[in-house]
Amino acid sequence: MALGIGIREGFRTITRNSSLFFLSLLVAAISLFLLSIFALVTVNLYTLVRNLDEKIEIIAFLDDHADAMNLKASIQKINGVKEVIFVSSQQALTDLQREMKSSREVLNVFEDNPLPASLRIKLQPSLRNGRGLAEISDKVMLLKGVRETIFGGELVDQLKRITNIITIFDLVLLVIIILSVVFVIFQTIKLTIFARAPEIEVMRLVGASDSFIAVPFTFQGLIQGLIGGVIAFVLTMITVRIGSSFFNQLYFPRMWFFVANVLAGVVLGMIGSGIALRKFLK
Amino acid sequence: MISFDKVTKTYQRNWVALEDATFEVAKGEFIFITGPTGAGKSTLLKLVYKEEDPTKGTIKVLDQNLRFLKKKDIPSFRRKIGVIFQDFKLLPDRTLEENVAFALEVIDTPPRDLRKKLMDILTYLRLSHKRYFYPYQLSGGEQQKIAIARALVRDPYILLADEPTGNLDIKSSHDILDILLDINYKGTTVLMATHNQNLLKRTKKRTLKIEEGKLVDNQ
Numbered sequence: 001m002a003l004g005i006g007i008r009e010g011f012r013t014i015t016r017n018s019s020l021f022f023l024s025l026l027v028a029a030i031s032l033f034l035l036s037i038f039a040l041v042t043v044n045l046y047t048l049v050r051n052l053d054e055k056i057e058i059i060a061f062l063d064d065h066a067d068a069m070n071l072k073a074s075i076q077k078i079n080g081v082k083e084v085i086f087v088s089s090q091q092a093l094t095d096l097q098r099e100m101k102s103s104r105e106v107l108n109v110f111e112d113n114p115l116p117a118s119l120r121i122k123l124q125p126s127l128r129n130g131r132g133l134a135e136i137s138d139k140v141m142l143l144k145g146v147r148e149t150i151f152g153g154e155l156v157d158q159l160k161r162i163t164n165i166i167t168i169f170d171l172v173l174l175v176i177i178i179l180s181v182v183f184v185i186f187q188t189i190k191l192t193i194f195a196r197a198p199e200i201e202v203m204r205l206v207g208a209s210d211s212f213i214a215v216p217f218t219f220q221g222l223i224q225g226l227i228g229g230v231i232a233f234v235l236t237m238i239t240v241r242i243g244s245s246f247f248n249q250l251y252f253p254r255m256w257f258f259v260a261n262v263l264a265g266v267v268l269g270m271i272g273s274g275i276a277l278r279k280f281l282k
Numbered sequence: 283m284i285s286f287d288k289v290t291k292t293y294q295r296n297w298v299a300l301e302d303a304t305f306e307v308a309k310g311e312f313i314f315i316t317g318p319t320g321a322g323k324s325t326l327l328k329l330v331y332k333e334e335d336p337t338k339g340t341i342k343v344l345d346q347n348l349r350f351l352k353k354k355d356i357p358s359f360r361r362k363i364g365v366i367f368q369d370f371k372l373l374p375d376r377t378l379e380e381n382v383a384f385a386l387e388v389i390d391t392p393p394r395d396l397r398k399k400l401m402d403i404l405t406y407l408r409l410s411h412k413r414y415f416y417p418y419q420l421s422g423g424e425q426q427k428i429a430i431a432r433a434l435v436r437d438p439y440i441l442l443a444d445e446p447t448g449n450l451d452i453k454s455s456h457d458i459l460d461i462l463l464d465i466n467y468k469g470t471t472v473l474m475a476t477h478n479q480n481l482l483k484r485t486k487k488r489t490l491k492i493e494e495g496k497l498v499d500n501q
Contacts, residue, residue, distance in 0.1 A: 016375050198371070201371065202372075202373060202384070204360075206388050206432065207358065207361035207388060207389060209354075209357045212357075212388060
């Protein structure tokens with residue numbers, strides 16, 4: 001009964017102050033959209049960094065008559081090695097041919113296959129840096145049958161430094177954006193509550209309990225957050241659609257973004273109206 | 283029913299609104315609280331329905347020491363007290379009926395009881411034909427009657443009226459006073475703050491006179 005009246009009053013708040021409600025809704029939608037876009041950038045940045053990290057490896061070229069399988073087993077036993085992949089000289093040639101489709105003639109210069117067989121050595125994440133690479137590489141070089149190793153070394157460290165800076169920058173910005181979004185949403189909800197100040201005064205006067213007064217506003221916050229979240233999600237989807245023509249392989253877990261947008265909207269809306277109201281009822 | 287014992291209310295910057303006030307109101311009394319504007323009449327009424335807390339002294343209302351009334355118990359305490367104001371405090375976007383029904387909905391009245399109480403009070407105040415009107419379509423006197431209806435519809439023990447005729451012409455003022463007297467006759471204790479001397483002369487009732495926060499006359 002009381003909840004029914006609360007929801008009816010909530011609808012009344014929305015319809016009687018519709019311009020204020022739509023303003024507040026718009027602000028919530030745009031704020032959440034901003035947050036969503038930034039989350040998208042962050043998620044993609046992390047995916048990119050992780051992919052780059054995965055690509056850090058040592059390539060060990062083998063002598064012509066080396067026992068590849070034996071070597072592979074020995075390398076696998078080295079502490080810090082995650083995975084070893086054998087690439088035969090034939091495989092290397094096929095890969096190269098695929099990569100150089102347009103200028104295949106270059107390869108025809110050679111009579112035999114000039115490429116040696118190799119082992120691609122993937123490391124544990126903690127060793128994916130200049131020192132780790134050098135350390136493992138030294139151990140691999142001691143093995144009989146390994147002709148040469150190559151790895152990024154210095155370059156990897158530089159890349160790591162850059163991605164670290166970008167990541168920290170991104171996180172700081174994310175925190176700032178989250179705080180401003182929360183602040184802006186709270187403030188606009190406060191406006192809609194202040195617009196109903198006379199009603200709250202009358203409610204208190206006639207003995208309405210605080211929770212009775214809170215229901216309509218919490219409901220309004222919920223509706224606003226819900227609709228705002230859905231709008232923010234749709235805007236994000238449109239942005240992704242446009243963005244994917246500039247960046248290929250944009251990582252956009254649709255379901256997660258939908259749930260996160262709506263949930264963020266609803267939670268912020270409800271907490272926002274709760275906090276604004278609490279200040280008011282004091 | 284109401285007792286003030288050496289009650290002092292001080293606002294910010296040591297502004298004393300009410301000083302050392304002691305008086306008692308018995309059940310079924312009608313009392314005028316009078317004095318110039320800013321003397322402390324509204325403060326006194328606010329202390330009765332615990333919109334304000336006293337700085338010093340003890341207030342008892344309906345056998346309850348207000349000092350020990352918890353915040354969560356204030357709503358149920360206020361349901362026993364009706365309050366009306368000079369500016370009516372009606373909700374402008376609701377009809378008369380909705381304005382009055384609001385006071386009943388807040389306390390979870392079943393719909394059937396609600397309709398009956400609503401019709402009874404609107405008939406008593408001769409306003410049932412205007413129940414779908416909005417406040418702006420009514421005169422000041424009629425708006426105040428709606429405020430009275432809202433306060434009375436829950437059968438309060440005490441009715442507090444803070445300058446209820448302040449915005450009304452002479453005839454409407456008399457009408458409102460007559461209603462308040464009738465309500466009192468039916469058993470409700472009424473405290474009415476006013477500085478309208480004409481009204482005071484109209485009926486012989488006990489009067490508390492306040493000047494600059496002090497109770498100067500209690501007869």
